[in-house]
Amino acid sequence: MTNHIIVVGAGPAGSSAAMGALRAGAKVTIVDRKTNVGIPVQCGEAIGKTGPGVAEIEIPEESIRAPVRGFRIYSPGQVSVDYATKEPSGFIIDRRVFDKELFARATEAGADSLLGARVLDVTRSNGTIDGAVVRYNGQRQTLKAQIVIGADGVNSQIARLTGLRKAYKPDDIDSCFAYEMANCNLEVTDLMEFLLGSEVSPRGYIWIFPKGNGRANVGIGIGGGIETKTAKEYLDHFLKNHDVAKRQLNDAKVIETRVGALPVCGPNKVNVVNGALLVGDAAGQIHPITGGGMGYAMVCGSIAGRVAAESAQKETVTATNLQQYEKEWRKLYGAEFDQSLRLRELILQTEDATLDKLANIVTGESIVQLTAGKKVKIFMKAMSTGDRKLITLMQELRKLRMV
Amino acid sequence: MPPTTSTSGKKRDKKLADVDGELCGVCQACATVCPVNAIEVTESYIKILPEKCTGCGVCVKVCPVGAIVLIDR
Numbered sequence: 381m382t383n384h385i386i387v388v389g390a391g392p393a394g395s396s397a398a399m400g401a402l403r404a405g406a407k408v409t410i411v412d413r414k415t416n417v418g419i420p421v422q423c424g425e426a427i428g429k430t431g432p433g434v435a436e437i438e439i440p441e442e443s444i445r446a447p448v449r450g451f452r453i454y455s456p457g458q459v460s461v462d463y464a465t466k467e468p469s470g471f472i473i474d475r476r477v478f479d480k481e482l483f484a485r486a487t488e489a490g491a492d493s494l495l496g497a498r499v500l501d502v503t504r505s506n507g508t509i510d511g512a513v514v515r516y517n518g519q520r521q522t523l524k525a526q527i528v529i530g531a532d533g534v535n536s537q538i539a540r541l542t543g544l545r546k547a548y549k550p551d552d553i554d555s556c557f558a559y560e561m562a563n564c565n566l567e568v569t570d571l572m573e574f575l576l577g578s579e580v581s582p583r584g585y586i587w588i589f590p591k592g593n594g595r596a597n598v599g600i601g602i603g604g605g606i607e608t609k610t611a612k613e614y615l616d617h618f619l620k621n622h623d624v625a626k627r628q629l630n631d632a633k634v635i636e637t638r639v640g641a642l643p644v645c646g647p648n649k650v651n652v653v654n655g656a657l658l659v660g661d662a663a664g665q666i667h668p669i670t671g672g673g674m675g676y677a678m679v680c681g682s683i684a685g686r687v688a689a690e691s692a693q694k695e696t697v698t699a700t701n702l703q704q705y706e707k708e709w710r711k712l713y714g715a716e717f718d719q720s721l722r723l724r725e726l727i728l729q730t731e732d733a734t735l736d737k738l739a740n741i742v743t744g745e746s747i748v749q750l751t752a753g754k755k756v757k758i759f760m761k762a763m764s765t766g767d768r769k770l771i772t773l774m775q776e777l778r779k780l781r782m783v
Numbered sequence: 784m785p786p787t788t789s790t791s792g793k794k795r796d797k798k799l800a801d802v803d804g805e806l807c808g809v810c811q812a813c814a815t816v817c818p819v820n821a822i823e824v825t826e827s828y829i830k831i832l833p834e835k836c837t838g839c840g841v842c843v844k845v846c847p848v849g850a851i852v853l854i855d856r
Contacts, residue, residue: 413824413826420809422810496826498825535811535814535815535824540820546818547815547818549816550816550841553815553845555845555846555847556847557848604812604845607844610846610847610848610849611848612847612849613849637808638808639810639847639848641847
């Protein structure tokens with residue numbers, strides 16, 4: 381019998397997992413609840429070059445809207461700090477085209493697909509998952525497999541059904557709202573802009589990402605537990621009242637509205653059980669500060685697919701065998717997630733006024749050096765201010781030793 | 784057993800989450816935080832299962848567009 385793997389979810393994680401499994405010689409079926417892959421878009425649409433490179437999956441050329449070289453962060457008091465590399469380090473893409481193209485490639489590489497099939501349950505034999513029950517065309521249908529890969533997003537049914545994930549607490553997720561806008565008058569077209577501040581976007585940030593031709597992805601993520609206003613209300617307030625928005629988006633027109641949610645509490649502690657594993661948003665593989673997840677999804681997806689295929693071939697699909705997947709992806713990103721979580725906590729604990737003071741003395745380059753644990757001149761500058769909160773913040777930032 | 788007779792949540796069980804389908808963008812934020820799995824997500828809409836919903840209101844908090852409110856049962 382050919383080794384068979386079911387991938388639930390046709391996003392970047394699922395398509396990458398499928399490709400990884402196909403490369404390793406498995407038979408793959410991709411199942412998605414949606415009938416249109418890539419729609420609706422629920423994302424800031426930024427992707428770095430590194431992830432796809434490591435995953436050996438090319439970013440679909442036709443999905444690229446604008447190359448980006450770095451970021452511009454506005455502190456709560458609107459002090460801006462730029463960080464940019466000489467060459468583009470990533471792209472703003474069109475997720476509709478991107479997801480669809482990756483999915484198409486996975487099918488061209490040999491994956492079967494079943495769209496419009498919603499997972500209702502998983503099947504088990506002797507405590508090992510050996511299939512999924514879906515509703516397809518109004519009928520219940522059981523799909524048997526040696527391994528089920530849950531790449532089904534933040535609200536992963538596979539995560540719930542396998543018992544790997546309980547409900548998130550509101551503060552563990554960000555509640556997101558975004559507009560795609562035309563007729564924007566952006567001050568920088570190759571930097572991603574971020575705006576911080578408890579007034580602007582409590583426990584989150586506002587983003588303005590350039591998409592070329594005067595278009596932009598403008599959105600907000602706020603802490604899920606924030607009850608004062610909805611994400612949409614915060615973003616609308618920003619667009620109407622904030623100087624940065626007035627300068628750049630005064631004449632901008634909304635051409636699409638988007639909603640989303642993402643975990644910002646770091647990856648699940650465990651992502652494998654007998655006969656199943658989780659990858660991408662379903663595994664919580666999302667940067668706890670930026671909310672970026674596509675690169676991780678592609679790399680972790682490829683690893684998951686390969687390990688699943690190899691395990692299926694050896695007919696050893698226990699959690700212990702699938703552990704190889706956890707080992708490999710954590711080796712690549714485990715430290716990065718841990719450090720980013722600590723940095724996130726640090727930012728959340730810092731008052732707006734202290735962030736402003738920090739923004740006033742740093743450059744993009746020096747803050748990157750500082751968080752990497754290097755000696756930087758700005759540290760002396762901070763000491764000379766005598767501001768204890770600022771000095772403590774900088775000491776804590778230096779301790780992070782980011783990779 | 785009807786939900787209103789449960790001892791643990793007698794008071795809150797009188798409430799029920801209700802979604803405005805015109806505002807909802809099916810982002811699933813509500814479903815990710817629902818502690819009792821009472822929110823079913825299809826391709827184009829979400830459905831709150833009244834027999835499971837305890838009226839705790841956590842979904843109301845996380846909705847990015849304010850599409851969910853608590854109503855009386």
